[in-house]
Amino acid sequence: MRLSGRQIDCIRGGRGVFSGLDFEAASGEVLAVVGPNGSGKTSLLRLIAGLLVPAGGSVELEGGDAELTLPEQSHYLGHRDALKPALSVLENLSFWRDFLGGETGDVNPCLAAVGLGHATYLPAAYLSAGQRRRLSIARLLAVRRPVWLLDEPTSALDTAGQEIFVGVMREHLASGGIIVAATHAPLGIEARELRMGGGK
Numbered sequence: 001m002r003l004s005g006r007q008i009d010c011i012r013g014g015r016g017v018f019s020g021l022d023f024e025a026a027s028g029e030v031l032a033v034v035g036p037n038g039s040g041k042t043s044l045l046r047l048i049a050g051l052l053v054p055a056g057g058s059v060e061l062e063g064g065d066a067e068l069t070l071p072e073q074s075h076y077l078g079h080r081d082a083l084k085p086a087l088s089v090l091e092n093l094s095f096w097r098d099f100l101g102g103e104t105g106d107v108n109p110c111l112a113a114v115g116l117g118h119a120t121y122l123p124a125a126y127l128s129a130g131q132r133r134r135l136s137i138a139r140l141l142a143v144r145r146p147v148w149l150l151d152e153p154t155s156a157l158d159t160a161g162q163e164i165f166v167g168v169m170r171e172h173l174a175s176g177g178i179i180v181a182a183t184h185a186p187l188g189i190e191a192r193e194l195r196m197g198g199g200k
């Protein structure tokens with residue numbers, strides 16, 4: 001499988017953010033998108049996820065499921081953890097599994113894998129920032145998709161959380177997955193860098 005972008009132009013609010021951007025990531029690879037604030041890292045992830053339309057150029061996934069679009073084969077984890085505060089940890093993850101069209105099944109092992117096995121019935125409102133991030137990461141496990149688009153995935157994670165996350169990423173890469181991660185901090189895993197310029 002190969003994810004590639006060719007000559008992508010991005011305009012936001014009438015202002016050019018980047019232009020003529022090329023990138024590539026193959027199965028088993030991590031592409032770390034780095035660069036100053038405002039250089040377009042989040043915008044690039046959102047373009048790949050189909051949440052923004054490029055002003056020019058194209059993004060393609062070769063070797064994926066021909067019947068599914070790229071967004072349908074991608075997980076997008078944004079800055080903010082998309083959780084419903086009144087629902088429990090388990091209910092939040094079950095919601096996402098159903099929303100993303102995952103197979104109905106027990107999501108408890110996914111919670112255990114991110115160290116939230118003890119917090120299953122806790123309302124998400126009570127979670128710490130790091131626990132919320134862990135719950136978002138559990139989404140990646142509850143529904144299998146080959147392309148992971150991650151915005152600052154390690155923010156708020158403690159050392160143990162980062163180690164868990166590295167394990168989760170390694171497993172995904174070993175099964176042929178692709179990761180594109182916007183980050184200011186090292187991911188703790190070998191990655192190719194895509195350096196964005198500009199910004200202020």
Ligand SMILES: Nc1ncnc2c1ncn2[C@@H]1O[C@H](COP(=O)(O)OP(=O)(O)OP(=O)(O)O)[C@@H](O)[C@H]1O
Pocket residue numbers: 012013017035036037038039040041042043044182
């Ligand atoms: N909804 C929007 N409307 C107009 N401009 C926007 C919008 N969202 C982002 N921008 C602009 O697009 C540019 C790129 O923003 P983006 O969030 O992609 O940068 P980034 O590299 O991820 O930054 P950071 O490191 O701060 O997270 C910025 O100048 C930002 O102000």
